[in-house]
Each structure stands twice: as C-alpha cells, then as structure tokens.
Amino acid sequence: MLKPPSPADSVVIGVIGRAFGVKGWSWITTYTRPADGITQYRQWFVRSPADGGDAGKWYRVTKFAAQSQGVVAKLEGIDDRTQAEALTGAEILVPTDALPKVAEGEYYWRDLTGCRVQHVSGQDFGVVQELLETGANDVLVVGGEGQRERLIPFIPDDVLVSINIDQRLIVVDWDPDF
Template sequence: MVLGKIVGLYGVEGWVKLESYSEPRTQIFKYSPWFVGIADSAVEYANVKGRAQGKGIVAHLHGVDGRDAAGALIGAEIRIPRSALPKPKRGEYYWADLEGLGVFNLQGVAFGKVSHLFSTGANDVLVVRDGNRERLVPFVPDEFVKKVDVDGGRIVVDWDKDF
C-alpha cells in the first residue's frame, strides 16, 4: 500500500520532505518498515524518524546521510505491507480498495472504473473514467453512494448518467 511520496529535500543532512496520504498526515510515522522506491525497486527502512515541519512533514531515513543521497529519492513512493494496516470498520474503505472498482448508477448504467479519489475537505470524490469521459462523484454514503461491494468489484451510485 502506498502511504506517501518523497517530494523534496530538507536541509543538508539527508532529511526529505514528504507528501503523506495518511490522515492525519503524521500517522505515516506509526508504520514500520517503509519500502521506499520507484516501480518494483524498493529499499526497506525501519524506524523512520520524522516530524511535522511548517505546513509539511519531514523524515530522515537511516543511512541516507547527505543531500545528494536524499535527492536520489525524490519521487519515490513510500509503501507498507497491506497487513500492517488495521482492518477498516464497517462502512469504511481504504482508497486503494476502491480504485479499479466498476461504478454503476441505480438504473444499471456503467460509468467506468474508479481511477482515483481526492479529498475536498467536505467529502472525498470518486474520479470515474470510462476511457473518453470522466465523472466526479462525491463519495457520500447513503446520499450518492448507495452500495460498495469491494469483493464484487462494484459501486452503485445515485447519479444521473448525463451529469
């Protein structure tokens, strides 16, 4: 599971700036080990030290002790084993579990598959693509999202096909 990404450098001692996908953002430091890499190549880092810094977060990976070594990690994803995450409560989902699910409205019209999600602050939004068209559907259970069947690969939404 991807929990974040290395997006920049912080200082000269090998610290890096992170983009965290966890909520709250500093929750990322509670997981260990991290597997940091690009594509299928990754290096394991245990007991990563980090903190909030201004509006972002920063971390130091053991053995990454200079600006050049840290710079080589910019763009790398931070992953953890799925088994390290707690099981979601009933009615809660990890975004990664929703990505790729087919989306259908109440009339059975296929809208495509969930490409990704993003948060607006008020609610999360499903980005649904069918190749040519993209729909943004608010992920608001009971109001717009009527059923999520992760095992069946489907999400049913109350959404007009022309919207």
C-alpha cells in the first residue's frame, strides 16, 4: 500500500472537476504544461476538500480521454456518477520524483517559489510569492513582509542574471523603483 505523499515531496498537478457521464468519469482541470501532460501520470494521490486537506487516497488512472472542453479521466474503483461527484474539487498530487527532469536553465515554478530575489547591487526585493503565466513570458510576483510587491518578468539572461535553486537565490537586473 502506498503512503500519502508529504507536502515537501509532492506537487499538485490538477483538480478533479464535475462528473462526466454516468460511469464514473470526471473532468480534470490540469496544471501541467502542455495540458495533456497529466496523462503521463497513472497513479494519483487524491486529496478531497471534505477530508480537510490532510487525508486522501491513491487511485490508479485506468483511462484518459480528450474532449473538446479538455481532459476526462476514469479512476479505478470510481464506477458511477455519484462516486465521481464525491471527488469534485479534490486535488490531484504526484510525488515530485515522478516529474520529468528539467534541462539546464529550466525550472519548475514550485522550485522558484520561496526563493529570495536580489538586485545586482545587493538590494533585497523579497521572496517569490507566486508566478503568473502571461502570453509573452512568465512573471515573478516578489514581495514579503514590509516590502512592496514587484512584478518581475521571467526573462533569463536579460532581467534574470542568475538563479541558484540550492541557495534559494535569484539575482535580477530590474529597476528597483519599478
């Protein structure tokens, strides 16, 4: 029997949406990029809001199907609409070691969140609170207690001078007044 993953060793890759049909299928809101990347994970830890976020259960994904509105999935042991509806809103987690390895200079958002951000002059801008996906490039939302929020474009070799995940430090060349 698989143990529940710890928060430090897992990542939320999506949320189970409303039921699809009467045979236990569910719509899936995926956080993976590309969206169909979620189909490479066949074991999900499903954490329901009804469980208070602390409990959950492992499910084997038996089938995926692409629909015009997105992806639907069938979980082993979920065989009717009522069972599928009970999972609506549940988070889908996988162990971090199941994620594909990233190439040099590429990062998972989860690895950037919480990194300290400094200007090339040494001025502290705060920590990465979250990232935003935009059409042109991703954006770091940086701030912290007593610091104003800054939106810094994620543009390597231009705005981003260096990223050291081990030291949890990102150095940027970004106007401190912006």
